[in-house]
Amino acid sequence: MINGFRITKPGILLLIGLFFITIIIAPYIAPFDPTDVKMGDRLKPISLEHFFGTDHLGRDVFSRILAGAQTTVGTSFLVLAISLLIGVPIGLVSGFVGGRLDRFLMRFVDAFMAFPDYIVAIILSGLLGPGIFNLVFAIVMVKWIGYARLARSTVLTEKQRDYILIAKVNGVGPMNILRRHMIPHVLGNVMVLATLDAGKIILMIASLSYIGLGAQPPIPEWGAMLNEAKAFFYNAPHLMLIPGLSIMVIVLIFNLVGDYLRDHYDVKNQNGGK
């Protein structure tokens, strides 16, 4: 299923399937209410009743991890979706129209690119105040740029192709050329970047929540859980290890899926990424 650091098709389907099913049914399989405080049960170790123990307020960590998966993954998908919706059309228009509009849009993008991702996200969410939607906004402001650039550069290379020229001399209108002859290609590239990016976005959400800018207590979120647990690291190390491992596993899954898609869409690799 996993062959070296590559992954095969059944493996990928299994991973994606398991992953989404878990996330969707998470609230139904959680044995406890993730926000239910029971001070009598605080800092319990791993046991059959509490698979991952309990935290400093006596909340069941297993239930919180499941609920946190929904927060973390849901937020990262929201970020991805908004970034795609903003970035891809801007890149398409910029590359396709060209000229002054292109120069204007790209200088704007360059200005955003001049700062490292994390700095911009921290400054923005710091200015807007902590909270999950402000965090989404801050990360979108950083992430749409990559999609705009990728869409633009794909359109620019595609524009030089003979088949685009031939579509033009055959009388196909510019909107149809863009829609039928270019966008499918652009979307292929964009989807690969998006899956590779999903892992990074999850990390970013978790890191910003860890420093207190993202999800606020009592919302379960993996980065925020790490933050809350760090005071009890000596007494209950599982409180940090479990959210940390969860983040690692999920980022790994997204990277494997992204690698697979990249190989799969690669024209030179016709056997589908084996």
Place this chain on the structure above:
Amino acid sequence: MSVLTISSLTIKHREETLVQNIRLSVNEGDWLALVGESGSGKSVTASSIGGLLPRELIISSGRIHFGEANLLDLKEKEWQNYRGKVISYIFQDYQGAFTPFMTIGAHFDEMLKTHTNNSKQQRKERALETLKNVNLPEERVYKSYPFQLSGGQLQRAAIAMAMMLKPKLLIADEPTTALDSITATHVLQLISNLQQQTNCAVLFITHDLRHVRKYANKMAVMLKGEIVESGSKTSILQQPQHAYTKALIAAIPSLRSTKNRLVTI
């Protein structure tokens, strides 16, 4: 009847003049060969006819008449009534002629959809008929993606598509340069057959005087952006007036006189 008349066409890139004072006239059923060395402005001239010049190249003077209309006055929307329908192009690279993720059929269908009001069924029938006309296994090619066909099949399909709507003018921009001489002959024979069926005019851009001798009835010689000599093929090939034309003709290698060194220009 005159299909295309170009008068005193000058094209500039900033201060540099690429093509100067071009005069050309092509009639129905003509096969006009435009010959000249690389960089002499043949392709720029051909692109200007279809309104395909890159933004940086400016037509500073002249007119391109197609029938009654001056093509240089056309708006982008109006161009769509010309491109593919009455003026069509064939280029060098057949491998890249079709969008890789669309079937050949989808290309034909798109073109028919753009220019005709035919129903879906009619469009398919017409596309199949066109493919059959150039001796391709029509059903299979229609369903295939470009990478599933051989180079020769793609060529035929590309030429068939260019000729499908019976254009009045076919512009062939070095259609044989990338081909070996046997395939080149097939391609030219195909174009020639299609020309006889539709009686269209062909503007044929080439380096190769052998093709000119065989297929063209008129020719024009370009040098450094200007047409130095034009007229009927026989008169130019037999009595070249301009020194450059003489040199071009002298440079054709001959099978009979192997003792002579090749002539350079």
